[in-house]
Structure formats: C-alpha cells, structure tokens
Amino acid sequence: MVSRTAAALAAASPAIAEAHFRAEATPYHPIERPDGYLNLGTAENRLLGDLLTAWAAELPPVTEQETRYAPLHGTALLRERIAALLTGTYGAPVDPEHLVLVSGASAALDVIASVLCDPGEAIVLPAPYYGAFDTDLGGRSGARLVPAPLRSGTGFALELEPIDRALRLAARAGATVRAIALATPANPLGLVHPADLLRDLVELAAAHRVHLIGDQIYAHSVFGSRPFTALEAVGGERVHTVWGFAKDFGLPGFKAGVLHSTDPEVLAAARALAYFAPVSTGTQAVLARLLADPVRTAAFLAENRRRLAASCAAAAAQLARHGIGHLPAEAGCSLWIDLRPMLPAPGFAGEQELWRTVADRLRVNILPGAAFHSPEPGWFRLCHPLDAGLVAEAVARLGTLPRRTGAAAAEGSPR
Amino acid sequence: MVSRTAAALAAASPAIAEAHFRAEATPYHPIERPDGYLNLGTAENRLLGDLLTAWAAELPPVTEQETRYAPLHGTALLRERIAALLTGTYGAPVDPEHLVLVSGASAALDVIASVLCDPGEAIVLPAPYYGAFDTDLGGRSGARLVPAPLRSGTGFALELEPIDRALRLAARAGATVRAIALATPANPLGLVHPADLLRDLVELAAAHRVHLIGDQIYAHSVFGSRPFTALEAVGGERVHTVWGFAKDFGLPGFKAGVLHSTDPEVLAAARALAYFAPVSTGTQAVLARLLADPVRTAAFLAENRRRLAASCAAAAAQLARHGIGHLPAEAGCSLWIDLRPMLPAPGFAGEQELWRTVADRLRVNILPGAAFHSPEPGWFRLCHPLDAGLVAEAVARLGTLPRRTGAAAAEGSPR
Numbered sequence: 001m002v003s004r005t006a007a008a009l010a011a012a013s014p015a016i017a018e019a020h021f022r023a024e025a026t027p028y029h030p031i032e033r034p035d036g037y038l039n040l041g042t043a044e045n046r047l048l049g050d051l052l053t054a055w056a057a058e059l060p061p062v063t064e065q066e067t068r069y070a071p072l073h074g075t076a077l078l079r080e081r082i083a084a085l086l087t088g089t090y091g092a093p094v095d096p097e098h099l100v101l102v103s104g105a106s107a108a109l110d111v112i113a114s115v116l117c118d119p120g121e122a123i124v125l126p127a128p129y130y131g132a133f134d135t136d137l138g139g140r141s142g143a144r145l146v147p148a149p150l151r152s153g154t155g156f157a158l159e160l161e162p163i164d165r166a167l168r169l170a171a172r173a174g175a176t177v178r179a180i181a182l183a184t185p186a187n188p189l190g191l192v193h194p195a196d197l198l199r200d201l202v203e204l205a206a207a208h209r210v211h212l213i214g215d216q217i218y219a220h221s222v223f224g225s226r227p228f229t230a231l232e233a234v235g236g237e238r239v240h241t242v243w244g245f246a247k248d249f250g251l252p253g254f255k256a257g258v259l260h261s262t263d264p265e266v267l268a269a270a271r272a273l274a275y276f277a278p279v280s281t282g283t284q285a286v287l288a289r290l291l292a293d294p295v296r297t298a299a300f301l302a303e304n305r306r307r308l309a310a311s312c313a314a315a316a317a318q319l320a321r322h323g324i325g326h327l328p329a330e331a332g333c334s335l336w337i338d339l340r341p342m343l344p345a346p347g348f349a350g351e352q353e354l355w356r357t358v359a360d361r362l363r364v365n366i367l368p369g370a371a372f373h374s375p376e377p378g379w380f381r382l383c384h385p386l387d388a389g390l391v392a393e394a395v396a397r398l399g400t401l402p403r404r405t406g407a408a409a410a411e412g413s414p415r
Numbered sequence: 416m417v418s419r420t421a422a423a424l425a426a427a428s429p430a431i432a433e434a435h436f437r438a439e440a441t442p443y444h445p446i447e448r449p450d451g452y453l454n455l456g457t458a459e460n461r462l463l464g465d466l467l468t469a470w471a472a473e474l475p476p477v478t479e480q481e482t483r484y485a486p487l488h489g490t491a492l493l494r495e496r497i498a499a500l501l502t503g504t505y506g507a508p509v510d511p512e513h514l515v516l517v518s519g520a521s522a523a524l525d526v527i528a529s530v531l532c533d534p535g536e537a538i539v540l541p542a543p544y545y546g547a548f549d550t551d552l553g554g555r556s557g558a559r560l561v562p563a564p565l566r567s568g569t570g571f572a573l574e575l576e577p578i579d580r581a582l583r584l585a586a587r588a589g590a591t592v593r594a595i596a597l598a599t600p601a602n603p604l605g606l607v608h609p610a611d612l613l614r615d616l617v618e619l620a621a622a623h624r625v626h627l628i629g630d631q632i633y634a635h636s637v638f639g640s641r642p643f644t645a646l647e648a649v650g651g652e653r654v655h656t657v658w659g660f661a662k663d664f665g666l667p668g669f670k671a672g673v674l675h676s677t678d679p680e681v682l683a684a685a686r687a688l689a690y691f692a693p694v695s696t697g698t699q700a701v702l703a704r705l706l707a708d709p710v711r712t713a714a715f716l717a718e719n720r721r722r723l724a725a726s727c728a729a730a731a732a733q734l735a736r737h738g739i740g741h742l743p744a745e746a747g748c749s750l751w752i753d754l755r756p757m758l759p760a761p762g763f764a765g766e767q768e769l770w771r772t773v774a775d776r777l778r779v780n781i782l783p784g785a786a787f788h789s790p791e792p793g794w795f796r797l798c799h800p801l802d803a804g805l806v807a808e809a810v811a812r813l814g815t816l817p818r819r820t821g822a823a824a825a826e827g828s829p830r
C-alpha cells in the first residue's frame with residue numbers, strides 16, 4: 001500500500017508520456033519500417049540537432065570544480081546568464097537572485113504550485129490548456145485544477161470573462177482559489193496573447209487577490225507577426241513565470257527549468273523546494289557555456305524561429321492540401337487541427353474513438369483535445385518541428401480518414 | 416503567504432547546507448587567506464579530482480539523441496549499467512527495471528518516503544543519524560521522524576532494542592509507523608553494520624510490518640576490514656535502498672540518485688514521482704560512459720577506497736597527536752570526534768556554544784552532534800577526504816580548545 005498522493009500520481013500517468021514512448025519504441029521509416037509510428041504527439045523541437053551537435057563538440061569538458069556541490073537552486077553563473085537572456089527577451093529586468101533553477105519546467109511548475117497551494121486549494125486555467133499541467137501543478141501540491149472554458153467560435157482565443165466566471169463559481173462553491181495559470185504563448189494553440197489582454201489579466205488576478213502563473217516556455221519560439229509580451233513587461237505583483245531550455249533550445253532531455261518571481265517569501269520557499277529537484281552541475285556548466293556569447297545565442301534563437309516558421313508553414317500547407325482545417329499559429333511547436341468532420345460519433349466518446357483509429361490504424365501519434373481539456377470535441381494537437389517528410393506522411397494518413405457528409409459546412413470554421 | 420509545507424521547509428533550511436556555503440565563500444589559504452574557513456563539515460569526497468578530470472577529458476561530446484526526451488526515471492542504458500555495478504557490489508542481482516533514477520540521493524529518499532507515508536505517518540531512525548534525513552525523508556512527504564537513540568557507551572553501534580522500543584512507543588502513542596530508515600554504512604559514524612545485525616533488523620521490520628529504507632550511498636566507500644553487507648544480500652520484502660554517485664564517485668554536483676525496490680506498487684509510484692525530479696540526459700550520458708568499462712570502474716573505486724583509508728588514517732593520526740578522541744571508522748567520509756572534554760557548559764547548550772566557538776573563532780566548519788540527533792552532547796562530525804594539509808590545520812586548531820580539568824578521565828572513552 002502506498003501513500004494517497006503517490007497512488008493518485010501512479011494512477012494518472014500523463015497520456016502524453018505514454019503515447020510518446022509507445023510511438024518512439026517503433027518509429028516509422030519509409031523503407032525499414034513503413035508500418036511504424038509517426039510521432040507528432042510530443043512538443044519536441046527536433047529542428048536544431050545539427051546546430052546543437054556542432055556546438056556540443058566545441059564545449060570544453062567539465063572541470064573538477066563543476067562536479068562539486070553548488071547552490072541547489074542553480075549556480076550563480078548559470079542564473080546570471082539566464083537572467084541576462086530573459087532580460088533581453090522580456091524587455092524587463094530579470095535579477096539572477098529572482099531565479100530558482102530546478103530539473104525541468106515541470107518541476108518549476110510543481111514548485112510554484114506547491115509554494116502557493118495547500119492541498120485542496122484551487123488554480124483556474126483557461127482551457128484548452130497544456131494537459132500535463134494537471135500533473136505539474138496538481139500532482140504533488142494537491143492543488144485542484146479548475147478549467148475556464150474558452151469559446152470555439154473565437155478560435156479559443158484568450159478571454160477574461162470565462163476566467164472571471166470560473167473564479168467566481170469556485171469561490172461560491174467554497175473553494176480557495178490561489179492562482180490563475182496559463183501558457184503564454186499558448187500551448188496547444190500556438191497563439192501569442194495580446195499585451196492589452198495580459199495587462200487586463202494581471203488586473204483581474206489582482207482584483208481577485210490570486211497569483212498569476214505564466215508558463216513562458218515558448219518565449220523564444222515566436223515566429224508570427226504579433227510580438228511576444230512577457231508578463232514581466234506587464235508588471236504587477238504576485239506574478240510568477242516559468243521558462244526552460246526544452247523548447248527554445250531544443251534540449252528537452254536536459255531538464256532545466258527556471259522559476260522567476262520577485263516575491264521574497266515565494267522565492268525563499270521555492271529555493272527550499274529546489275532542494276528536491278536540483279539540476280546537475282555538469283548540465284549547468286554546459287548550459288552556461290551555451291549562453292556565454294549573447295551574439296551567438298541570439299543568432300541560434302533567430303535560426304530556431306526561422307526553422308519553426310518554415311516547419312509550421314510546411315505543415316499548414318500539407319493540411320490544406322488534404323482538406324484539414326487548423327487554427328493559425330504564431331508560436332510554439334504545434335498546430336491545433338480540426339478533425340471535427342472526421343468524428344465517427346458525437347462528443348468526446350467520438351473523439352476518443354477517432355484517437356484510437358488514428359493511433360492504431362494510421363499509426364500516427366497526435367493528442368486529442370480531451371488531453372488538453374478542450375471545451376469542444378474533435379480538435380487535436382499536431383506537433384510539426386521534425387522531419388518535413390514525416391509530417392507530410394502523417395498528414396497524408398490523416399487525410400484518408402472518412403468524413404461525415406457535409407460535416408465541415410454544418411459546423412463552420414472558427415476565425 | 417505560502418503553503419504550510421513550503422513555509423516549514425523554508426524555515427528549516429538544513430544547517431549542513433548553510434554552514435557549507437558560508438565556509439566555501441571565504442576558504443582558508445595558508446598564504447592568501449590564513450584567517451579563512453576550513454570546511455570539514457561537508458561529506459564531500461575531494462580525493463578524486465585528478466582521476467575525474469582525466470576521465471572527463473576523454474569522454475565524447477553528447478549526441479543529439481542524448482538531448483531528447485527519455486524515460487523520466489532514467490535511461491535504459493544508465494539503469495542497466497548501474498544495475499550491473501550494484502549487482503557486483505551487493506552480491507545480489509539488481510534488475511534495471513527495479514531502479515528509479517532521480518536528481519540526487521536526497522530526491523530518492525524523498526521519493527521513497529513520499530511513496531510510503533501519508534502526512535503525519537512516522538519513520539523510526541536509529542540516532543545519531545544523517546541530519547539531512549529530516550528534510551529528505553520528512554520535508555515534502557510530511558512524514559514524522561522518530562529517533563531511536565543508540566548508546567554512547569557502545570560507541571553508538573547499531574542495536575535493535577532501541578529501534579524496537581521506539582516502534583512500540585510510537586505505536587502506543589497512536590502513530591502509524593511506516594518504516595525504519597538508516598544509513599548503511601552508517602553516517603556520521605562511518606561504521607559498517609554486521610551482516611547478522613542487518614538480518615535481525617530486516618526481521619524486526621517484518622515483525623512490526625514496517626518497511627526498511629537503507630541509504631547505501633557509501634556502499635563503495637568501505638575501507639576497513641569488515642565487509643559491507645547490502646540489504647539486498649540479506650533479502651526480505653519491503654526493503655528499499657538508495658544509492659548515488661555523490662560519494663563513491665566524488666560527483667556530488669551531478670545529483671544522480673537511484674532508488675532500488677522490488678515491490679511493483681512502490682516502483683510504479685516511485686516512477687510517477689520521478690517525473691518531478693528527473694536527471695538531465697546529458698549527465699546520464701556522462702555517467703553511463705563512466706560505467707561503460709567495468710574493469711576501469713572497479714579500478715577507480717578501488718583507488719577511491721585506498722585514498723579514503725589513507726585520508727582517514729592521516730586524520731586519525733592528527734587527532735591522536737592533539738589528544739582528541741574519535742570512534743574508529745571503516746567507511747565513508749567522516750570521523751565522529753569526541754569534544755566532550757572541551758564542552759564549556761553541560762548539555763546541548765554547551766555543544767552549541769562550542770560549535771559557535773569552533774566556527775567563529777577557530778574558523779573550522781564541523782557539524783555538532785545535535786545536527787545528527789546525537790543522544791549525547793559533545794560529539795562532532797569531521798569530514799576528512801580533502802587536502803591533508805587542510806585537515807592537519809583544522810585539527811591543530813581544534814587542539815587549542817581549552818579542556819575542563821580531568822574531564823576526559825571522568826567521562827571515559829567509548830570503545
């Protein structure tokens with residue numbers, strides 16, 4: 001018999017991880033394994049391998065000093081360099097002393113949720129939202145996640161009214177809401193939230209006296225015309241953000257995430273929690289070297305944005321070619337695609353059935369909207385930053401799905 | 416305002432870490448900073464720098480594949496190689512599927528405690544015990560730690576009777592005891608527990624229907640004549656052990672710890688918790704390469720044992736020269752030294768006063784027995800695996816402490 005928390009976590013293994021490892025175990029190859037899986041389910045940026053390999057080959061080996069104990073919330077050197085990078089990106093000063101480094105953005109989200117919430121307290125999230133938030137924010141902290149459903153008709157664009165309503169409903173039901181959380185840029189939607197709206201969101205959080213948690217993991221992966229606005233640039237107290245190297249640097253295995261907060265009490269508590277999820281000094285040394293030359297880092301990140309834009313455009317063209325709708329994306333690794341016309345049955349039961357068909361018959365791993373608490377069934381997240389041929393093959397397979405007659409016309413297309 | 420757990424953690428920052436970083440900030444140097452700190456407070460093995468640096472220089476750079484997502488409880492390759500190493504050391508088969516890798520032995524202890532204990536449930540530990548167990552085992556899990564005091568007269572050797580009594584007392588007081596935990600080899604005492612006694616301990620745990628948690632972080636750092644007996648070699652169900660690279664490989668910064676359990680339910684829960692404290696794939700790649708050649712690894716570990724033995728003997732000789740008693744050590748990084756004759760006042764208040772004198776006036780960082788829940792005041796942990804000149808300087812300073820007349824004779828010397 002194990003503890004309640006551990007039992008709940010073991011029972012709720014994130015669907016994303018399971019589907020990812022199944023697909024990775026028997027990957028598609030045009031000649032060697034044509035019946036293998038095409039994995040477009042994981043937001044893993046695989047466009048940067050050549051640059052990273054070249055860079056890694058240049059790095060000097062780890063020194064003896066770098067194998068020793070270091071502050072468990074991150075070495076001073078790496079925090080300084082991350083602070084310098086984020087100061088530029090956010091257009092607002094980031095103090096290295098306001099950063100807490102832990103082993104991954106998931107761990108950083110766990111830290112801020114565990115700092116803010118006693119078990120049973122609530123966090124409100126505009127939905128659809130990144131499905132792993134359920135585990136990241138709620139799994140160890142015991143916080144309860146309350147979705148605030150956005151509207152399909154507006155392309156699930158961020159709106160304050162549903163969040164305000166969810167806050168009020170939760171309070172009326174006796175819940176103690178401690179925070180609003182969201183990904184900015186949005187994941188799975190790949191949208192950049194407008195600056196005005198973020199300003200209003202900070203005010204809404206202040207009015208409700210709740211904290212605001214911003215997952216800014218895609219801060220350097222914005223390739224559309226609308227500029228990214230960091231919550232740091234908006235200002236406001238009780239705002240805490242998370243960033244990491246997984247997406248923008250294409251280093252998901254390195255598990256380096258950073259929490260940014262200016263609240264001294266939150267920082268002290270977060271540092272104490274970082275004790276349980278420190279990052280290897282060896283990996284920190286590598287990351288500090290990657291950030292040593294700001295000009296080179298900027299060029300790397302610019303190339304990443306170019307490649308993401310090209311990858312997104314190529315995937316969008318393939319989708320159009322096969323008559324599959326999607327929402328326009330301007331950031332991140334994914335497209336939110338519209339398989340509503342292919343639903344074999346109504347509702348989320350139909351979506352689940354379609355997911356199984358796509359996975360088992362088409363051998364394509366994409367995640368269904370339900371995994372993101374989508375308010376409407378039939379949407380799927382397709383991740384595009386991998387070999388364009390694989391994406392084309394996957395989309396072609398999706399194009400073979402039977403459609404209900406007139407379905408697309410009847411439901412219309414958002415935006 | 417932060418959560419109850421976070422507030423408690425922030426308030427109880429481990430004394431070991433604080434003292435370590437203060438001492439490291441202004442280190443002693445015979446010429447450049449003769450009034451600097453001598454840090455003998457941290458169990459950091461600094462005898463292996465030359466070997467590690469040479470080894471690191473040979474390692475090929477990380478590959479693209481090694482930057483990607485991998486199973487969050489450890490790559491298959493590294494778990495296989497750790498399992499092979501431990502199988503040899505433990506003299507009992509270790510299955511890679513029974514290992515859960517997380518970011519440090521502290522994290523591994525947190526994982527097993529959080530798996531076994533609901534908040535408020537108890538873990539019994541023979542004392543003195545490694546002070547950071549309070550945070551590692553209790554900090555996030557909410558488990559309550561119950562010391563079972565060993566006897567000074569027998570040199571704090573492991574005995575079952577105090578553990579049995581603590582288990583009975585806790586149960587009578589209405590506590591739900593979930594586990595017994597101990598370091599084996601013992602820390603801070605540097606003792607190797609006899610095989611018979613470990614067998615009886617496993618039986619005692621079974622009789623009380625509690626789990627047994629063994630911290631075997633010093634498994635490869637045994638340099639005395641008594642052989643190390645792993646709990647795996649003793650057998651028994653509900654036995655879970657922790658190991659890591661910090662001590663035996665002199666890589667404390669790399670934060671790679673591993674939990675070993677054969678219980679499927681515990682393993683599933685531990686894997687779910689590993690999600691929050693994964694190890695960088697970059698660091699895992701380095702560690703897997705370090706373990707690639709079993710012959711070389713064995714030679715490295717043998718050299719470590721030789722150096723530890725020499726370091727321990729040198730420190731013991733210095734202590735004898737300055738008339739400071741200590742318990743004989745046969746493993747680990749530390750000596751349990753007897754400053755009872757130097758106590759300026761009776762009890763733990765006197766020990767605390769002596770600690771301050773040693774730190775502030777002598778500029779020597781060693782940790783007092785109270786930090787290890789010592790049942791008797793006046794004992795300190797002195798860590799020896801660093802430059803022999805620094806150890807000699809530190810011991811010479813300790814030798815200048817005033818003694819109470821006839822104190823040593825009156826109290827006698829254990830063993």
